[in-house]
Amino acid sequence: MAFRLYEPARVIEEQGDGYLVAPHPQPLKDPPGILGSILGSRYSLIGTWTEDCYESCVTAFDLMRREVVLVNTPEHIKYVMVTRHQNFERKSPQMRRALEVLLGDGLFISEGETWKRRRPLVADIVHKNRVPVFGRTMEEVTLSFAQGWAAKPQDEEFELTAAMAELTAEIISRTIFGHDLGADAARQVIDGFSTYQKHIDNFNLGYWLGWDEGWPIPHGPVKNRAAKMVHDVIEKVVNTHLAGGGEEGSMLDLLVKRRQRNPELGLDVEALRNEAATIFMAGHETTAATLMWAFYLIDRAPWIEKAMLEEIARVCGDRNPTIDDIDALELCKAVISETLRLYPPVPLLPRQAREADRVGDYEVKKGGMVMIAPWLIHRAHDLWDDPNHFRPERFMNGARINPFAYIPFAVGPRVCAGLNFGQSEAILCLAILVQKFKVKVRPGYRAEPVCRLTLRAADGMPVTVEPRARAA
Numbered sequence: 001m002a003f004r005l006y007e008p009a010r011v012i013e014e015q016g017d018g019y020l021v022a023p024h025p026q027p028l029k030d031p032p033g034i035l036g037s038i039l040g041s042r043y044s045l046i047g048t049w050t051e052d053c054y055e056s057c058v059t060a061f062d063l064m065r066r067e068v069v070l071v072n073t074p075e076h077i078k079y080v081m082v083t084r085h086q087n088f089e090r091k092s093p094q095m096r097r098a099l100e101v102l103l104g105d106g107l108f109i110s111e112g113e114t115w116k117r118r119r120p121l122v123a124d125i126v127h128k129n130r131v132p133v134f135g136r137t138m139e140e141v142t143l144s145f146a147q148g149w150a151a152k153p154q155d156e157e158f159e160l161t162a163a164m165a166e167l168t169a170e171i172i173s174r175t176i177f178g179h180d181l182g183a184d185a186a187r188q189v190i191d192g193f194s195t196y197q198k199h200i201d202n203f204n205l206g207y208w209l210g211w212d213e214g215w216p217i218p219h220g221p222v223k224n225r226a227a228k229m230v231h232d233v234i235e236k237v238v239n240t241h242l243a244g245g246g247e248e249g250s251m252l253d254l255l256v257k258r259r260q261r262n263p264e265l266g267l268d269v270e271a272l273r274n275e276a277a278t279i280f281m282a283g284h285e286t287t288a289a290t291l292m293w294a295f296y297l298i299d300r301a302p303w304i305e306k307a308m309l310e311e312i313a314r315v316c317g318d319r320n321p322t323i324d325d326i327d328a329l330e331l332c333k334a335v336i337s338e339t340l341r342l343y344p345p346v347p348l349l350p351r352q353a354r355e356a357d358r359v360g361d362y363e364v365k366k367g368g369m370v371m372i373a374p375w376l377i378h379r380a381h382d383l384w385d386d387p388n389h390f391r392p393e394r395f396m397n398g399a400r401i402n403p404f405a406y407i408p409f410a411v412g413p414r415v416c417a418g419l420n421f422g423q424s425e426a427i428l429c430l431a432i433l434v435q436k437f438k439v440k441v442r443p444g445y446r447a448e449p450v451c452r453l454t455l456r457a458a459d460g461m462p463v464t465v466e467p468r469a470r471a472a
């Protein structure tokens with residue numbers, strides 16, 4: 001047997017009559033030690049947790065010269081994310097350093113006064129009131145994407161994460177930039193983002209050795225070029241809008257109008273570009289990962305897929321699902337909620353303490369790290385029945401879910417600004433595609449969830465698609 005420095009945890013998955021234990025790495029019995037922690041975290045940020053972290057607790061561990069305080073009870077999550085939000089609003093230095101070239105002072109990594117000024121602006125343009133209008137773009141793009149699937153030979157295997165990212169990138173690109181961006185420019189943005197993300201390293205040695213701000217990362221020509229590809233396109237569209245052109249009603253149009261109405265916000269071209277880039281990045285990978293996992297789960301739980309088809313037929317008959325159907329598609333919505341519980345696209349939310357603090361019995365030093373982990377709180381044995389089982393019904397029939405035990409969109413003032421957009425988009429895309437296609441995961445394939453920046457399947461998700469016979 002070949003010698004490997006690091007052996008990932010075994011993946012547990014079990015399927016039976018009417019039940020599915022969704023794939024997850026087996027929790028470790030003992031802490032992995034320093035080398036195991038480093039190699040394990042670089043392989044996947046969800047594979048190195050011990051059994052006792054899968055219940056509500058506040059605990060701490062050392063990684064090199066840092067203490068990390070894991071905050072994993074609803075009560076203490078509320079303390080960090082709401083009560084003491086101002087002390088814990090900073091993202092970890094590795095995240096800030098990794099994204100700074102691409103996003104500048106964009107909302108995702110900004111803090112303090114900049115974040116406070118910009119948050120209402122971004123929250124307003126992706127607000128739930130705008131979802132019905134943006135929903136038409138979601139419908140249009142998904143239907144045209146479905147035509148591509150319909151034209152595929154049925155035995156043609158492809159990778160589902162990339163396909164879903166193509167769909168959601170097209171949706172967010174059209175909502176931000178409008179419909180007349182042009183295929184080449186759209187491709188340039190999408191390629192620039194994906195190259196940048198491929199080259200992100202989210203391990204900053206300097207931080208773990210004691211430098212509170214981490215070490216500056218040499219970004220190298222590939223990443224710089226990728227960021228420039230994105231910036232060039234966005235700046236051009238911003239300038240078109242500033243000169244009075246551009247599509248009315250697009251997110252960029254709304255940003256530019258806001259700049260004109262509120263000059264005190266000081267939104268120059270770079271600031272507009274950074275916020276547009278932030279929405280693009282935050283707004284497509286997460287939804288794509290959610291859709292990919294939802295398709296895996298319903299393929300493994302055919303009784304749920306059957307019930308979804310019945311619901312879609314009952315609500316929509318033979319027509320396409322639309323954004324106006326979302327509320328009536330209760331099971332489709334519950335499937336997305338349960339997918340986000342089992343596979344939160346952002347499984348870890350590390351925060352850096354501005355000042356020393358106390359969480360539970362633990363002192364957090366100034367500059368220290370507090371870890372909020374949707375991955376762990378969503379699977380806490382004492383908070384959820386059979387937490388590894390796929391059971392969308394948990395979210396149905398007026399179920400009361402503790403908002404601090406279910407945090408796929410984070411919680412508190414820094415909650416995902418695009419929550420309603422992302423949720424509606426995921427439900428709508430799923431309903432449209434499920435109505436038209438059976439997505440078949442390769443027989444015998446077992447998904448291994450791993451977390452690098454978002455939660456993905458280790459070797460991608462090989463699938464084929466088969467058009468469904470539509471009722472006359």
Ligand code: HEM
Pocket residue numbers: 091107108109119122126278279282283284286287290340344345346349350408409410413414415416417418419421422423426
């Ligand atoms: C299923 C889809 C989505 C999920 C699970 C998700 C999840 C999250 C999470 C967990 C955060 C907080 C990250 C942190 O605190 O470190 C976040 C922030 C954010 N998300 Fe989403 N997101 C989704 C879709 C979207 C969409 C569609 C948009 C835009 C249209 C969006 C825009 C943002 C923005 C701007 C932030 C930064 C908010 C701030 O720091 O104030 N997200 N998202």
